[in-house]
Amino acid sequence: MSQNRSENQDLRILRTRKMLREAMITLAIQKGFSSVTVNDIVELAMVNRATFYRHYQDKYDLVESYLDELYTELNAAPVSIPGPGEPNPRLMKLFEHIRDNAPFYRAMLGPRGYSGFADRIRRLTEATLRARWEALEGRTRMPPPMVLSYLSHASYGALVWWLEEGMSHSPEQMARWLHQLTLAAFQVD
Amino acid sequence: MSQNRSENQDLRILRTRKMLREAMITLAIQKGFSSVTVNDIVELAMVNRATFYRHYQDKYDLVESYLDELYTELNAAPVSIPGPGEPNPRLMKLFEHIRDNAPFYRAMLGPRGYSGFADRIRRLTEATLRARWEALEGRTRMPPPMVLSYLSHASYGALVWWLEEGMSHSPEQMARWLHQLTLAAFQVD
Amino acid sequence: MSQNRSENQDLRILRTRKMLREAMITLAIQKGFSSVTVNDIVELAMVNRATFYRHYQDKYDLVESYLDELYTELNAAPVSIPGPGEPNPRLMKLFEHIRDNAPFYRAMLGPRGYSGFADRIRRLTEATLRARWEALEGRTRMPPPMVLSYLSHASYGALVWWLEEGMSHSPEQMARWLHQLTLAAFQVD
Amino acid sequence: MSQNRSENQDLRILRTRKMLREAMITLAIQKGFSSVTVNDIVELAMVNRATFYRHYQDKYDLVESYLDELYTELNAAPVSIPGPGEPNPRLMKLFEHIRDNAPFYRAMLGPRGYSGFADRIRRLTEATLRARWEALEGRTRMPPPMVLSYLSHASYGALVWWLEEGMSHSPEQMARWLHQLTLAAFQVD
DNA sequence: ACGTAAGCGAGACGGTACGTCGCGTCTTACC
DNA sequence: GGTAAGACGCGACGTACCGTCTCGCTTACGT
Structure with a gap:
């Protein structure tokens, strides 16, 4: 899961992931990550439930993949x-x-x-x-x-x-x- | 909930609570607290599900009540x-x-x-x-x-x-x- | 499944089963048994989905249990x-x-x-x-x-x-x- | 659907249909027609899912078209x-x-x-x-x-x-x- | 023989149903 | 009054198939 993060050029994939991520962030801010459900996310992201599971195992996988990206750039700092x-x-x-x-x-x-x-x-x-x-x-x-x-x-x-x-x-x-x-x-x- | 902790002398109550607590501890050790369910607890404690809820709101309430007791005695130490x-x-x-x-x-x-x-x-x-x-x-x-x-x-x-x-x-x-x-x-x- | 058909006196059980059965019959008549879904049945029966599965494995189990009853009485005929x-x-x-x-x-x-x-x-x-x-x-x-x-x-x-x-x-x-x-x-x- | 059965000489079409049919027959024998899925068929036939639907509406359409051919020859018998x-x-x-x-x-x-x-x-x-x-x-x-x-x-x-x-x-x-x-x-x- | 339109592969996507799990509430009967 | 037994509603879960839809590639056909 969280596969093919690199070099996946299919626009649909990028769009879907972007919307899922943003929905997750919005909802986590609204009511705390622990009470966000996959249903909440896909509803807000206007993405089908099954599509979510095609990209991520669960909401943890989603947030971790987000962190992976964030901290990849942070690690580029001088040492x-x-x-x-x-x-x-x-x-x-x-x-x-x-x-x-x-x-x-x-x-x-x-x-x-x-x-x-x-x-x-x-x-x-x-x-x-x-x-x-x-x-x-x-x-x-x-x-x-x-x-x-x-x-x-x-x-x-x-x-x-x-x-x-x-x-x-x-x-x-x-x-x-x-x-x-x-x-x-x-x-x- | 977690009510009447003080001065409740009914033996059935004490027994029930003891068994629930011990079951919770055993299970938490076995598979980690987060994956313990109320069902697990009452099954091991041989206590009815409804009875659990008569004493505690949920497994968190149960463990917190346990901690309350533990740390009451710890706080008795000199300062x-x-x-x-x-x-x-x-x-x-x-x-x-x-x-x-x-x-x-x-x-x-x-x-x-x-x-x-x-x-x-x-x-x-x-x-x-x-x-x-x-x-x-x-x-x-x-x-x-x-x-x-x-x-x-x-x-x-x-x-x-x-x-x-x-x-x-x-x-x-x-x-x-x-x-x-x-x-x-x-x-x- | 389809268990305890005999001598189960709990009124809630009898009521639930009755409503599920009648809903199933109604729907089968309306649109053919093969296109009836468990969702359809529980919705019409005003019974929760999980409750359905507490009584029957699937819609086939439900209809078979119905037939069991029907043909028990038919078998009482002279031979x-x-x-x-x-x-x-x-x-x-x-x-x-x-x-x-x-x-x-x-x-x-x-x-x-x-x-x-x-x-x-x-x-x-x-x-x-x-x-x-x-x-x-x-x-x-x-x-x-x-x-x-x-x-x-x-x-x-x-x-x-x-x-x-x-x-x-x-x-x-x-x-x-x-x-x-x-x-x-x-x-x- | 099941269209153009007559006089369609494109080799790719004939090849695709042949493989789909054979896969269906093999699978039906293996596990019973009712539990064969379109996915099973296209996987065994090494044909893309969309291609299946370009030729047949569903697995029933596929098997019926097979029967059509079979019984056309049977009907040629004397009466x-x-x-x-x-x-x-x-x-x-x-x-x-x-x-x-x-x-x-x-x-x-x-x-x-x-x-x-x-x-x-x-x-x-x-x-x-x-x-x-x-x-x-x-x-x-x-x-x-x-x-x-x-x-x-x-x-x-x-x-x-x-x-x-x-x-x-x-x-x-x-x-x-x-x-x-x-x-x-x-x-x- | 070769350009082109058709067939095709790859696979994302929306949709619907599935069966399961855990929760917390409730009723009834027992002791 | 505490408890057992357990039915029930609720809602989330993750899975399985379905049928549709791009988007390029490639391949057989027709001139």
Whole structure:
């Protein structure tokens, strides 16, 4: 499923997928992803139910395929490790992206959201942090995987706060703060 | 619902609730809380379906009522703020409790678990951390609620790592490490 | 399925089954049994779709259960072998019964009907004829099962003609004719 | 539909139809005509779904067009009315034809077959019998159409018995027996 | 022999029915 | 009053076939 994402030029397919995706996003914002049904989606998208299943296994498959696309572009960002006070560029792009799609993210991460989504975002920051794994090795007595889990969940926690609080701080500011907090953890004995 | 939790002495009621709870726990361990159905529960508990609904609204209500009881006793722990190298006693008790019920926690926190459960645990550590809120106020330029969300998610992350890794470290060790990491965050800026 | 037909005293069950059966009959008459859907039936019966499946596997199960009841009473008729010019009493009862439910039978036996139904009726007359099997043994060089199949299909053919022609002859007349024709076959060398 | 059967010489068309027909026959034998789907047919025939519908309305149209061809040649047989002990030549040809295609006929006439097919065969023998209609008129008090329906169904019944029993008697024998039984009916009254 | 119209493959799509599952409510009878 | 037994309405699920519809390719035919 979610097959042939690349190089499928059939306009009907592209149109159908676009409408399904947009319907899903609209509905998730309206009433929370967890209470969106396939019926809701196809009705709003004006697409036949069977057609939905020709493209996606279920609503999770649909949203995941959306994320695949989103995060493919995010991953194109540079990977340079920032200096002490500078924000991580990847993290900043993530914050900017979330700010631009705030209603959707609120819908997906809230209590009526989809935990797989949250996990995915967390793993994204985890991947970013893993770049400094080697620096961590041997520098502390704590198990690096634990610190990684600690920090990635921590960043996710900051992100959630930011989203729910109304995003009154700039992505840059957020990235800078997270950077500082992360550094502090790295400097623990 | 979940009513009359206090002082309800009818033995039939107590027995019914006990059996429902135990069935729920067994099943959650077996196949993950999210795929447990009310039917599963009442069948294993040998209780009639309607009887379930007389006591609980749904399986979430059942598990929450269980948590209510669990965390009432956990909250009875002392609240003293520990010194630099000492583990937080509340956190330690939590880790010990989780170690003692590891299969259940793994079932509730894993990918087939229940996100409300995770949230609840996180809020528990958040409550513990909030004790140092005032100490935080003014000491950093970061918004305290953000740091709180950051740290509580972080602790949760460490906990999840610990659970899934096999709990090869002692609760005391975990609490000590978390304490160190938390302190580091407080000293930022 | 079609379970517990006997001694099930729950009024709701009886009512549900009655409404489903009547809806099925009405619809079969209206548009032919083969084009009746379960949806049609439950809609007309004002019964929920799932409820239908709690009672019957499918529309065939429903109609067969109906026939079971009908033919239980028909089988209560006497089995005496009639004299040369007298009609077979069982056959007569069958013709009378069909005359009384002509629209339904036309619906079931017509081109948009249900072949299992026709088969059932044919086997009914076959059972009646089998009573004379022993008399047949040795009296002719033809294989008795062939003659049985021949005669039961033949009777069915006469019945179908009668139904479609408008039943302008009395059941007694039909039974008498069939009796004569059957006797003739028995007297073939 | 089933159009242009005559004088359509395009090889592609002929090839497509041949493959569709053969696939249908193979599948009907394998699992009974009623459970063959258009998808099954086109898959086995290695023909596109749309192409099927360019030639036939549905699987019934396909099988009927096959029968049209089969029975066109059968109808070319002589129509002489046989003497008392002689078999009807047309009936014999029919029995021979069926014997040569027994698996297919069993598939079409069995419980998972196609009732329209059975009807067609029955009407074929009916047509044969109608040749003696005039001879019947006035010779008996029974309505000739009834006798016709009686006899054609009867012959069909004998045929079915023969097919399912394993065709251990020769077509000639069958035709002779049927002839005798038919004569007996004509002599009633 | 070759250009062209027809046949065809590939497969998306809308539609309708299917049978299943889980939910939460209800009635009746028992103890 | 708590419980068992279980019928019921509701609504979502995912599947199976159906018949229609582009859109290009290719192939047999007719000049």
